[in-house]
Structure formats: structure tokens, C-alpha cells
Amino acid sequence: MRHLSAAQVARLAGVGPGARPYYRALADGVRERIMDGQIPVRVRMPAERHLAEALRVSRTTVTAAYDLLRERGYLESRQGSGSWTALPDPATTTDNPWLGTGGDGLIQLHAAAPPAPSALVAAVREAAEDLPRHGMGNGYDPMGLPVLRERVAARYTARGLATRPEQIVVTTGSQHAIQLVLGLLVGAGDAVLVESPTYPHAIDAARQRGARLVPAGVTSEGWQPDLLAGAMRQSGARLAYLMPDFQNPTGALMDDATRAALTGAARRAGTLLLVDETWQELALDEVPATSPMAAFDTDSRVISIGSASKLWWGGLRIGWIRATAALARRLALHRSAVDIASPVLEQLVVARLFDRLEETRAERRRALRASRDALVAGLREHLPAWSFTVPRGGGTLWVRLNGDAATPLAEAAAGHGVRLAPGPWFGLEGTLEGYLRLPFTLPPLTLAEAVRRLRAARAGGPLGAGPVQDPVIALV
Amino acid sequence: MRHLSAAQVARLAGVGPGARPYYRALADGVRERIMDGQIPVRVRMPAERHLAEALRVSRTTVTAAYDLLRERGYLESRQGSGSWTALPDPATTTDNPWLGTGGDGLIQLHAAAPPAPSALVAAVREAAEDLPRHGMGNGYDPMGLPVLRERVAARYTARGLATRPEQIVVTTGSQHAIQLVLGLLVGAGDAVLVESPTYPHAIDAARQRGARLVPAGVTSEGWQPDLLAGAMRQSGARLAYLMPDFQNPTGALMDDATRAALTGAARRAGTLLLVDETWQELALDEVPATSPMAAFDTDSRVISIGSASKLWWGGLRIGWIRATAALARRLALHRSAVDIASPVLEQLVVARLFDRLEETRAERRRALRASRDALVAGLREHLPAWSFTVPRGGGTLWVRLNGDAATPLAEAAAGHGVRLAPGPWFGLEGTLEGYLRLPFTLPPLTLAEAVRRLRAARAGGPLGAGPVQDPVIALV
Numbered sequence: 001m002r003h004l005s006a007a008q009v010a011r012l013a014g015v016g017p018g019a020r021p022y023y024r025a026l027a028d029g030v031r032e033r034i035m036d037g038q039i040p041v042r043v044r045m046p047a048e049r050h051l052a053e054a055l056r057v058s059r060t061t062v063t064a065a066y067d068l069l070r071e072r073g074y075l076e077s078r079q080g081s082g083s084w085t086a087l088p089d090p091a092t093t094t095d096n097p098w099l100g101t102g103g104d105g106l107i108q109l110h111a112a113a114p115p116a117p118s119a120l121v122a123a124v125r126e127a128a129e130d131l132p133r134h135g136m137g138n139g140y141d142p143m144g145l146p147v148l149r150e151r152v153a154a155r156y157t158a159r160g161l162a163t164r165p166e167q168i169v170v171t172t173g174s175q176h177a178i179q180l181v182l183g184l185l186v187g188a189g190d191a192v193l194v195e196s197p198t199y200p201h202a203i204d205a206a207r208q209r210g211a212r213l214v215p216a217g218v219t220s221e222g223w224q225p226d227l228l229a230g231a232m233r234q235s236g237a238r239l240a241y242l243m244p245d246f247q248n249p250t251g252a253l254m255d256d257a258t259r260a261a262l263t264g265a266a267r268r269a270g271t272l273l274l275v276d277e278t279w280q281e282l283a284l285d286e287v288p289a290t291s292p293m294a295a296f297d298t299d300s301r302v303i304s305i306g307s308a309s310k311l312w313w314g315g316l317r318i319g320w321i322r323a324t325a326a327l328a329r330r331l332a333l334h335r336s337a338v339d340i341a342s343p344v345l346e347q348l349v350v351a352r353l354f355d356r357l358e359e360t361r362a363e364r365r366r367a368l369r370a371s372r373d374a375l376v377a378g379l380r381e382h383l384p385a386w387s388f389t390v391p392r393g394g395g396t397l398w399v400r401l402n403g404d405a406a407t408p409l410a411e412a413a414a415g416h417g418v419r420l421a422p423g424p425w426f427g428l429e430g431t432l433e434g435y436l437r438l439p440f441t442l443p444p445l446t447l448a449e450a451v452r453r454l455r456a457a458r459a460g461g462p463l464g465a466g467p468v469q470d471p472v473i474a475l476v
Numbered sequence: 477m478r479h480l481s482a483a484q485v486a487r488l489a490g491v492g493p494g495a496r497p498y499y500r501a502l503a504d505g506v507r508e509r510i511m512d513g514q515i516p517v518r519v520r521m522p523a524e525r526h527l528a529e530a531l532r533v534s535r536t537t538v539t540a541a542y543d544l545l546r547e548r549g550y551l552e553s554r555q556g557s558g559s560w561t562a563l564p565d566p567a568t569t570t571d572n573p574w575l576g577t578g579g580d581g582l583i584q585l586h587a588a589a590p591p592a593p594s595a596l597v598a599a600v601r602e603a604a605e606d607l608p609r610h611g612m613g614n615g616y617d618p619m620g621l622p623v624l625r626e627r628v629a630a631r632y633t634a635r636g637l638a639t640r641p642e643q644i645v646v647t648t649g650s651q652h653a654i655q656l657v658l659g660l661l662v663g664a665g666d667a668v669l670v671e672s673p674t675y676p677h678a679i680d681a682a683r684q685r686g687a688r689l690v691p692a693g694v695t696s697e698g699w700q701p702d703l704l705a706g707a708m709r710q711s712g713a714r715l716a717y718l719m720p721d722f723q724n725p726t727g728a729l730m731d732d733a734t735r736a737a738l739t740g741a742a743r744r745a746g747t748l749l750l751v752d753e754t755w756q757e758l759a760l761d762e763v764p765a766t767s768p769m770a771a772f773d774t775d776s777r778v779i780s781i782g783s784a785s786k787l788w789w790g791g792l793r794i795g796w797i798r799a800t801a802a803l804a805r806r807l808a809l810h811r812s813a814v815d816i817a818s819p820v821l822e823q824l825v826v827a828r829l830f831d832r833l834e835e836t837r838a839e840r841r842r843a844l845r846a847s848r849d850a851l852v853a854g855l856r857e858h859l860p861a862w863s864f865t866v867p868r869g870g871g872t873l874w875v876r877l878n879g880d881a882a883t884p885l886a887e888a889a890a891g892h893g894v895r896l897a898p899g900p901w902f903g904l905e906g907t908l909e910g911y912l913r914l915p916f917t918l919p920p921l922t923l924a925e926a927v928r929r930l931r932a933a934r935a936g937g938p939l940g941a942g943p944v945q946d947p948v949i950a951l952v
Contacts, residue, residue, distance in 0.1 A: 002746070040661075087802040113614035121608050124821060128600045138589035139791025172648050172793070176815040183684065185516075188664070204813035208659065270478070315615025315820035317648070326563045337680035339652040339815070343822045344791035345600060441614075 144170025251391020
């Protein structure tokens, strides 16, 4: 059986000396490394005594951590044979909430995922007719169907950024786009700058790539260009992942002066900009006109990502990348190791939805506006101690809890039938515990009910440690 | 500007001392590292003199390699500023054949991709009706839709391998399945055993993961269990990627005794088995009954992959993984960094196609059999010097050229309107030059014409060096 030394475990799962209680933080560290695959399952763990020495803590502390891991199913031991890593038997442990899809009856307030637009069914029917007409060929087109790339390019051009179809690669959703770009352009150990808070799955993708993450703060009021410029320069960041349009989770919108400043700063620092425009089409109020970040680009440094998920529906799993034609081809070639190509039928559906862009967007905006206003009104009435800036677009409200802690609140809320996304999910190293992301992608009445339950959860008794939560998925 | 030292370039792109001509091999090495992202674009290359010293070759040789790279567009130089890496401008270079989809009029004999079955259109229409009934939710289900997981599990059970839906993760095609498994279970530097020849995109995925590739030979006659067992043991392989069912490209079918022997060998070596069953449903002749590899598994070491691509259509991009329920959940969690979930509509289409399994499979078998027989007859008539074993299933013929070299042949064939997949694409380090994979997924008349053109290409004049070929994509 493979084994890990005490020094290796200490390096992989060690926690800062200030963690309290230490044994729980250590157990969490080991569990997280097992869940993210860095500590394999069925490797022998070091003897408690050795790990205690490596960590400079008491043996009792390590024993308590091992006990907790055993209790949770991540460690098995046999007298005389030591302990080895394991996975909890899913048949005997609480189901992982993030692998569910809402069948548990909880209000799904952790995901900012709008429902399908009413036009989807018609678009799917039309695409089903298009499919044989389209000529089905061998089904593999790593760049994406020309019919869809033309529409995406035309949309950029209409936004004021002249774009040719050769500059577009269709992807299997925006997460796949992020993974493709990082996979091609970021190496292990490269610095990647992310906003803090940011989209959690971008952090996941950068971590999986072995990148060194450099956070730069953003608030509901927006970005401070000098801080981001300094972070790019000082870290020598290879790439910065930014969401200038109704940033997820803060909802902030970057003005053109900041876009120009950050593009210039990236040029001076030699940093690529990966600009995620997932929410861009969804301004809800009158907002100042802004240009796509790539419009400020003078040396092919800005790579833009778009998605059908928020404007239309996440179940389609279609996104795209806009880059130079040369980089677009490199990204398509890189797919040979990843997923070959995107599904044809979904691409035809999205092409059909582009033909209904204004109609579907108007429907989505009306619904988001009504939901946002209901959420804001409910919070002001029932949870007046919390504060926030009402976003002018997008689908998420970034709430400052002013004294409440988000993680115990999320645990209590689950007991009241609401699944929450606590602040630390959106940051690095457990920061942002004083924040909560509340999406307004559910109907107004559901949000009103959710707010009442949050009030009850907050007013409830002692919160306790709650169930162990596995890493997040499908948070969007 | 970032720069690479001579030692770094020598390490990344160096070639063996026996390569001839050396300057071309060196240029190819640099180009490949640029294309796979290991040498970034716009980094300064070492001075010719320094690289010549690091490689222990003459400066003239390095100058010739740099000249060739400049000519091909992979290097730019300015007097006094040195040379830096670049990408060819796609507007001025020959289009990459592997980013095309057949619009160039060539017979696409490089891809083993069957056309869509006639039932696809009806299945799509039904799925379009299923979609609203299904309840569209937020669209994200990292494990896959229960309706499809149930059908996949039932199919394994029908094959004699009892399987619960909890053991199935739906993926966005089988390449995505390979990438997910390697991403979760293989670390940089781990040894991964692959058959030689094997499926090229599995090599791509393992390389991207930073794995150390260990080839083990397979022929049209099959596997030699003791050699594979020895390779697993001696390399300490973390994982072995095997295709026991109509192996791509050889078409070999593994008998049950070999399956049992290899599963046992993997157990003793501590090697995971990733078993790709993409072609499994497509026996064309009467073949001995075999059991799924996982049926021989006694300690959760076999992970199986299946796909809708060959049985139905590659444009669907739906595959699946069968593992323990615990590992299936870990794989689904790992998708948070990769692609979140698979498209809903395509999953509903594949569920509908499962309802027509026997009908669609019979259609596919009839077509493949007719095409195989036409290809075999054509080769025997027009190219009798080539030899092969007629496969009893699958979609590919592995041809021994008996003196011809596959790469120049492929270049000549392109001039005669046929796109080929030369042997080296299926192996490591430029081996297998004496082989050619010929798929029989095109109609008999097309294959007959392709064979006549191959004869003409082979009979043609001097072959020359031909155009530079970018890495392969959508080869399948």
C-alpha cells in the first residue's frame, strides 16, 4: 500500500497555528485534500506520533483529528496495520447537497441559475428540424458550428467590437471555456489574479491547473484600478480573471475608465485578461454605456468569454470564447485532450435563440427585476441589520451580514429549508465569512418565503457545527 | 519579455542524437511544444550559439532550425533583439486540416466517425417533447439525468454486470470521461500505461495531465498478458488505459482469460484500469462471448467508460463512466472545475436512443459490415502488398504497409483527395510509421473510391516533405 510521510501530510493538509479548534481544522484539511484528489484514497497515513512531531502539536490533537476523520468515513484503521484514507460510503452518509438538483424540497438559494425562457421549447423544436437540414456529418467541429459562430461574432460587432467568426470558439459552457483557456495558457505555479469575491468554479479551475492564486478585492461599489494594477505587477500574474459586467457575486459594473486603466495595467504587467461576460446582457436598470473590455485591447491580451446560461438556460451547456483567430485555433486544437467538440444540437438551439435575442432578453429582464425587487423588499423588512448595494444588473445580491457569520447561518438555514451560498465560497482561504450571496433568479414569492425562513434561521437557537459539507458544485 | 534559457529549450524540445535531419527534428520539437503550450508564445528564445552548446550540435544546425521555424511562422526575429516564439498567422498559412469538417472535398478517411442513425431525428423530436415534461429546473445535474443513468445501468446489468444508477456519471462524451478520470486520479509524473497503438486523444489527455506514458504493444491478434503485467509492475503504473472491445485502431477483441489475467495483474501492481468500451456494442461477426472487464474486478479497480458516439452519433457528445458509487460522486464533484454538468437535451435524446438500442444497433452493424467488406475487397485488389487482419467488430482496420512509410503516404494521399491517419498518430515518439489506420465508417462506394486514390497516391512521384501538420484533433 502506498503511504504518505508525516512531512507530506503536514505539507498537504497542514493548517496555520492559529486555527481553532486545531484538530478540526486538521481533519478538514485532510478531508479536503482527499476530496480534491491530492491525497489519494487507500494510502497509509503516518502514525499519529510522527504527524504530531511534523506539525509540532500534541499527539492528542492528531488523535482527535484522526478520530473525527474516522467518524466521518475518511479514514479506516486496523489494529497493527495503521490507518489509511477512505471515502465515506454514500449509502450511509448524508447525501451531498451539491450533487442534488432540488429534489430535496429545499429552496435552492445557493445557485444563481435562471429557469429556461419560454421560447426554449420552440427553439428546440426548430433546432430538431434544422438538424437533418444542417447536414449531420461526423458531428465533430472543434471550433463550433459556423451558424452559431456567425451569430456570436455579429453580437460582438453589434456591441461595438468588430469581430469575425474566425475569432470565436464555441465551448461546452463557460466553465469549459475557463478550463480551456487556463489549460492552454497557464502553467503550474503561474500566478493567476482573481477578484475577491469571485466565481468559485474559476478558483476550482485555476487550482486544478496548479496556479498560484492572487486575490484582489472588489466590492459592490466596484474596482480600485490601482490595487488591481499593483497586484498584477507585483505578482507577475500570467492571467487575471475579471467579470466587469454585473460581477458575480457583487453585481458591480465596471465603468469605461476603469476598463481602459486595467487593460493598460495588464499590458504593462504582461498579464493576459480573461474577461467573463456571462451576465453582460442582463442590465436591469438604465446603466451608463460601457464597451466590451476587448475594445480597449491594443495587443491581443484580452480573451472574452460568453455564455448562454444566464441569458437563456444553463441546461444548454453552451458558451464561447472570443480571441484572436490564431488563439481561437489553438484553443480548438487544445480540445483534442479535453472534449473534442461541443454537441451539435445544443449549438443549433442557441443559434435559434440568438434569433430571438431581444424577445428572450426582455422576458429575462422583467423576471429578474421583479425577483430582485421582491428580495430587496423582503430583506429590508425582515432582516434590516443586513446591508447591501442594489445591483443594476446580473442576478446576485452580495449581502454584508454586519455581525452574523455566514457558514453557521447556512447550516441553520438548511434546517429551515433554505440552501445558501455563504461568503467563503467566493473567496480564498476562508475569508468573506461576513457575507452571503443571495441570487434573485427564483420567482418573487419563493424569494419572499426564503427571506422569512432566513429570519427564522437567524433567530433560532444555538447553531452548532452542522453537517460536513463536501466541496461545492453547480453553484453557478 | 519572458525568456527561456538554452538548457530549458534543450530540455523541452531537445531530440535524440540520432534524429535525421537534426535541424528539422529540433524545429519540430519547438513547434510541438509551442502548439501544446509548453513553450509559451512571445517568449524570447536563447541565442543560437547558446542553444547549440546546450545541445552539443553545431551552430549551423540551430541556425537551420530557427530558419525553418521562422519560415513556418513559429519564430520572429529582429536585429539586435533576438528571436521570440510566435504563431503562424492563419490568414497566411495553409488551413489546419483537423479543424475542418469535410468542407474541403477530401474523403475523410482519418476519422472513424459513423454518420447519425436514421432514428436520430425521431429521438430528437421526442426529446424535444420530453424536455418540458421532464421539468427543466436549473439545468445542472453533475451526475447526469436519472432517466439516462437508469438506462446505462440497466444496459450494464443486461450485459451481466449488475450495476446501480448511483454508479453512473454521465459525461460530455468519452474524451471528457477520460479527462475527468485522469484529472481526478492521476498526478503529474505518475506512470500511465497505454496500449501501442492506442486512441490518440487519450495520449493527449495523459500528456496534458503531466503523466509519464508507458506504452505496451498490442496487435490485431491481441494482447500479451505477461508483457502488460510486466509493464504495469515495472513502471508502478498508477493507471492503465485499455480498450478490450474492438480496440481502436487494431480492432482486436480481448478474450475472457486475458481480461481475468490483466485484472489480476493490475491488482498485484496496484494499477487502476480505465477501460474504454466505446466500440463494445459493435460486434460485426459471431464472436466468443466476453464479460465486461469490470466483471473480473474484485477490489474496485476497474473504471469503465462508454459512449453514444459510435453506436449512435459523435455529434451528441454524450458518454458515461461506471465506477463505485463513491468514486462516481467524486468524479461528479471534480466537474466543478471542469464543465459543471452535461447538456440536458442531449441526455434526453440518448435516453430515447437507448429505447431503440436493438434497432439502431442492427442498422449500424449492417452498414459497418458492408463498409468493412468493401474496404477489405478493395485493398486486396488494389493494394495487395499491404496486409491486415480483418477485425470482427468495431470500425477500424489496422494496415501493415510492408515497406511503405505512412507519413509521406498520407501527404501524397491528401494530393489525391484522401485524408489519412498515419500510424504514428496512434503511438508514442514517432513509432508505427509502417502502419495506417483505415476506418470503415464511410459508405462502401466512398471507400472503394478512396482505395483507388490510395493506389494512385502510392504509385505517384516523389513524395517530398509535404505541408507542416498541426497536432491532431477530432480524429476519433
